[in-house]
Amino acid sequence: MFAICVRVGLSRRSNWSDRMMAPWSPGNRGSRRWSTTRASAIVYSDIFPKRARVPSRGIAVVSAGARALLDKGTRAHQRSFACKSAMLKMVMQMAIAAALLVVSIYGDSFDKTLFTEQVVWKGVGAGSPTKMVVAPNGEVFVSDKLGKLVKYPSLTANAVNQGVVVWDNGADNTVSFGDRGFLSLAVDPAYPKNPYLWAIVSVNRQGTIADQTPVLDDPKTCPLGDDDVTVGKCDSQARLVRIKVNPATGMGVTDAILASDWCSAGWSHHVGDLVWAPDGGLYFSMGIAASYTVPDRGVPNAPCYRKNDARFQGNWDAQWDDIPAGKMFYIAYKDLTGNNLLTIGNGLTTVAKGLRNPFRFTVHPITYDLYIAEVGSDFWEEINVLPDPLSNKGKVVNFGWPCFEGNAPQPTYGADQGCANVKTEAVKPFFTYSRQIMFPDVAGANANCKTGSVSADEVVFVNNTDWGTDWENRLIWGDSSAQCLFSFANDPKTGLPDGIAKNMKLISYNPLVATQPTGIYPLNKWCDIQILTPPNGGKATMYAVNYDQAQLVSWSYVGPVSKTPVVVPTNKPGSNGGNGGAGTSTGSGNLATSFDIVLLATLALVAMGGGLLGAY
Template identity: 30%
Template sequence: MSRHMEKWLFQSRVIAALALLLTLPFLTNAAHAARPGAAPPEATAVAQSVTCQPTSVTRPQPNLPRGFTEQIMYRGCLNQPTAISFNGNKTRVFVAEKGGKVWNCDLARPTCTLFADLGSEICNDSDRGLLGLAIDPQNDGNVYVLYTTAPATGACSGNVLTRGQLSLLTVSGETKLLPPAGSTHQTWCFYYTSHSIGALVFGADNRTLYVSAGDGASFDQVDYGQLDSACGDGTNLPQGAFRSQSVSPFSDGVILRITNPSTTSQRVSVVANGLRNPFRFARMPDTDDLYVGNVGWNTWEAIDHVSVAGQNFGWPCFEGWDPNNNFGPAPESEYQSSAYCGSVGGVTAPFFAYAHQSYITPEDSRGKGCGAKPSGGGPDQNGSVISAIGFTDGTSTTYPHPFKSALYFGDLLRKCIWTMQPPDTTPRTFAKGLQGGPVDLKVGQNGDLFYVDLITSTVRRITHR
């Protein structure tokens, strides 16, 4: 998280309170209510269901390329949605809420059935909560979730010791996978209100699961382990942000690969480290290449390309790229001065990066959009955070060629979405003037782009005529 996000964190608490007043009443303690693809919610006696406002066209429309239209799929029934994942035939979409509920929603009508409620297990505070969601591509009844756990004692508020949990949800309940139930070894450790767990993505084989997590360090101070000892990961410095350099027993600031999840042959390995806050990442269709939205600190937001196992993206010693040095990794001066960066080498530069003080495309600059206040100012007037990233595939029969099998990334604070066609690193503005901001981007029904808007508590779809 950038320092500019602190302002947004305060705003998000206000928005959360308003959302609770505006959404439909929720029943409590309803868990594991309905199997995906089961009978309609009203025919299932034990199921809690909600009816959302009818699908509608966004008014006013964001600025989109010719022929595109944004629709609001689910509104008035969700409370701070964070992630979506589609069932196998993309007739239904599962939606995770920050507070711990998972909804199974019908794409043919605006009705959602409660699949699980993990609220009692989750630390829902600031950037913590239920943030990762993935449906098993081979079994719609297997729902994988990633969340920040509640502290052992006391309230989950402010700086407090929390962990991460990867679990499998079925109609039978929750199976804790990483760490397993009863394990004395904790996979992740987080003390501050951000940089906790991130996203879940299945591999091309539909069996391998990738998992991301932030570095667990302070997001507003240089933190090489001198600020606290809450995680108890040793007294020898460095720790803090250097956990992303694999100097700690915790898997913070990395992307993990889990082969054969939820089986007796489950295996875990690190495929990328040196990441500050890989809140969202996506897999390029038909490959196992990962494109990581790495949330930046003072200067940069980056997209990192994981193409082989073992890549190090340099945080906290490097961040972003240096245009004056062939776009190689840019040294992070505040951490370079800590004297712990001498052994950090072999760093992979970002696939793409944008500076907080720069516009992303010439079009943004000319229109003073994507971040600037109406009176002018600059692109960082409202802050910068790469908050969503995803691919479309080649299944759409209506999207023009430049928008099929394309990479999309969004910035919640700039209220925009951009697109590009890797390996080309040239972005073009796709959507600007969004009502809220994207925190998850996925390809869905008919190859259309769907996104989760945390600020307005909606799920939206972008179609093309």
């Protein structure tokens, strides 16, 4: 007797396995792997996956014996979800038919003549580059996940051979398991006159700054998988560090530890991004640092558990104003250059909360609103818009995690006590898309983008004019797991991104390269995209560091250059909001209404390959 079951989405939300781990093989991944003759599932990292086999999407037919084997799993993410309901089967069939119809309507072609792509550098950073910043004097700084800062003299082709490690956080002080490590940096806008850089890095420490005792004496003691949330063998904190570069030697030293907190039990959703604010201050993002494979409301007796705090913890820390996890912050420049330890309310100003993994974000060049790439859990990836915090009168915007994912209640946490309060203030995402159906109404996307995992994690605005008026102030964004770059169209009435999926363009995708019997290896894994204009003139070029291959890649615009006048957005803060469209994007406002609706859409997504228990 066979039962039709849903593939539970187990390929979704474990975190990046880094190169310090053993090579991938069945049973030797960053989290559990189980399989039967007829069905298998692999847990992937959000942003930094180890090269691994890409599972197909869709349903799996599992025998009763195989089903029994699956149900023996000791972790929540190993549980299977049986489609016993005739209604759910019907919804599944209708959803698949509808998705296939949409794909057939839009086809699988797109304009390949807009950009040319090339590899600029090979061997970037120390082998695991996460972000590149070009300083005002033309020097190039690259953060490396392993805790090293590498400097290059310029962006010229041969400069990659002149890279020098100018600062090292130290192997015994850096945690790079999963989505952790040295993931972002910022260079002083007046560098080298002000010879400072700032780094956000996961550290192998607990306790006070003065405590230099490593948590992990041997990286091998960190178990494979996310079960460190209960055993505490991979716990870490994060630190915001100011680095001072000696102008005579070019070498950097740790000038100050400005903030130290963010206890992390899970492998992922830890440190995020650093981006300059228009007034010279610095924005930065931090993830929830909770488990991604088991429901995490706090694990008593685990090292990160606050024993005297009776509230839900773990994912719920994103909602607590006194806990810095799952937040966006602002720091004034005077505090960045001072020597005080920054905490919430004392130099750290919270501007947003209710975030799961705000890995990358960017600032609109005119409205100064923040566009945040938010990596989701089981069902929905999001791009959120935070109205200009400098003009928002101190308001803290709540994006709803863990109560909401996308526009609907999160299946695991949405019924928790406390969500009734969250729903009254949580704001809708600007744009959402599902990991199950991805981009059916974007020409060429589902035919060319990689399947098996998605991560909305790259955003940048076109702030140049030499690509033509059609591209002015356009938002380009990427999914580094799907390995595709897109651009939103601008609303012709406002000049702002419209958030409508059917108006999006697929800019670039990376082909998959079949290699060894272990599977299909991704060609590229972008970690940061930006658009740079040469200081001596010339056309602006888009760049990204490629974590997986340790490369710097570029996209040069070669498409038509329109001169037709377009509407330019006003600088009114908070003026943005999606218009909705294609069932994947939303407008502004809160989520109170959608909290109480029947989740037929969620059921349809479950039926198409997601799982209520696949990730958290």
